Amino acid sequence: MNVFRNCRNPVLPVDLHIPDPEAHVMPDGRVYVYGSWDQEENIYCSREYRVFSSENMIEWVDHGVSFESSKVPWVHDEHAPKYEGVDWTKPTPFLKKMIERDTKNGKLEIPTFPDDFLFAPDAIYRDGQYYLYFCMPDSTEGVAVADNPEGPFHSPVQLPCGGIDPAVFIDDDGQAYYYWGQFYAHGAKLKDNMVEFEEDSVMKNIVTEEEHFFHEGSSVRKRGDTYYFVYSSMKRGKPTSLAYAISKSPLGPFEYKGIIVDNDGCDPESWNNHGSIEEVNGQWYVFYHRSSQNRQQKRRLCIEPIFFNEDGTIQEVPMTSQGAGKPFELHEKIEAYRACELSGSVYIAPLEDGEERLTNITDGDEVIFRYVDWKIDPSEILIDAKGTGEIIVFLDDKTEESGRIVIKEGQITDSSFTGSLGKHELKLQFRNPSNLEMLALHFC
Known part of the structure; x- marks a missing residue:
């Protein structure tokens, strides 16, 4: 068991790529996050799950x-029951777009996975036990049990359905749904054993691509x-938004209402999103993932506070660097890998020693950090970088420069910056780079 402090995005240490987060406050009052685990270089998920928890989101x-x-x-x-999963021979309208995008030489390139990989899970507590629901590449789904929310989970049983991305929910009256x-x-309604479905309770197509833009990753809260x-x-256009x-009613009909968060722009290859909402210590949050390393994979846990309107709708929130914490303050180090939005060819990747940086920077690339909050006017910006180039600083949506830093072979040779009090979005634009890489920055 390892303990660490962090309230920024991404939440976990840089070597832990945990996507598809389902967050649940369990009976001990802590929030537990259950997700997949991108351990491989170019393929989603792996053969293991890992659990994280927090009492205070810090x-x-x-x-x-x-x-x-x-x-x-x-x-x-080969004798295990098989249930109907996704029929790739009858593509839906959006699936046709995916086919066109991924087709090579007139043939659809469908990703293949090892049979024993574990895709996105969910978990819940009931009557003294914790239930972990999981799915696999062959469209089988199952549930394992444990005495503790973090596991270890054991004694898996196959569920009577086929597909991916399980979600479990228990209503106020004690009825469980899957x-x-x-x-x-x-x-469907789950029987008290949390494995079997209530007869005649299965409802097909309660949320669909045509009516709700549904792609995958079901998650239910009340x-x-x-x-x-x-x-x-x-x-x-692609499944980057939640x-x-x-x-x-827990089985619908459901009415589409909008988007909570969109991770498009977190990485040049960003493709999907998957997550959940949960109330923790009186505040609601959205738990989601962002890609890194110029891959669709290597996804990372991120968290944003969310807010409800009086009519119950949810306000869309942007990706941030601050995450569940406060904005970055004066003199506080801002690691480059906390950039929440990238444009151009720049992406986030690790150095040989494991430290992460912004790399593959070309002329005109931009990165955004949300947010900084200054109680006194900053007068200087310091950049930890390698290589050569210029970095132009913009605050908020302003088009005029707030600062300019010239870097030559990793050393700042010229710098100017004029800040202002208050909370700001920080945008950096790179010009004339030559092997330029950025590790961190801070203001003073």
Whole structure:
């Protein structure tokens, strides 16, 4: 077990790539985050799950591995039950766009995964036990149990459905519900054993691509008398946004309402999103992931506070660097990998010693940090960088420069900056770079 402090985005240490976060406040009052684990270089997920928890969204505990696919008995069992999953031979409208995007030489290049990989999970507490729901590349889904929220989970049982991205929810009356699916989300009532479905309770296509822009990643919460169905959305052309639909019933009908957060621009290759919403210590948050290293994979846990309107709708929030914490203050180090929005070819990747930096910088590339908050006027900006080039500083949406830094072979040779009090979005624009890489910055 490892303990660390961080309230910024990304939340976890830079070598831990945990996407698809499902966050739940468990009976001990701590919030636990269950997700996949991108351990490989060019493929989603892996053979293990890892659990993290926090009492205050600042101090986090890494509980280590909670479950391994080697414990799943049906992975290589050709006689295990098979249930209908995604039919790739009958593409939906948005899937056709994906096919066009990924088709090479007239043939659809469908990603393949090892049979024993674990995709996005969910978890819940009931009657003294914790249930971990999981799914695998062959469209089988299952549930394992544990005596503690962090696991280890054991005794997996196969569920009577096929697909990906399970979600579990228990209503105020004690009735449990299960959701699953890609392109079309399905739901059913769970029996008290949390494995079997109530007869005749299965509802197909309660959230769909055509009506709700649903892609994958079901997640259900309740606030007041309203049920929120959160999911990865194709509303903006690719599934980088988390959207939501609402209902007065846990199995719908659900009405599309909008987008909560969009990770488009977090990395040049950003492709998907997956997450959840949860109330922690009186504040609601959205838990989601962002890509890194110029890959669709290597996704990282991020958190943003969210806010509800009087009518129950959720205000869309931008990606930030500050995450669940306060804006960066004067003299505070801002690591380059906390940049929340990138444009151009620049991306975030590790150095040989594991420290991360902004790299592959070309002329005109830009990065954004949200937010800084200065109680006194800063007069200087210091940059930790390698290589040569100029960095132009802009505050908020202003077009006039607030500062300019000239770097030659990693040393600042000329610098000017004029800041102002208050909270600001910080944008850096790179000009005339030559092997330029940036590690950190701070203001004084």
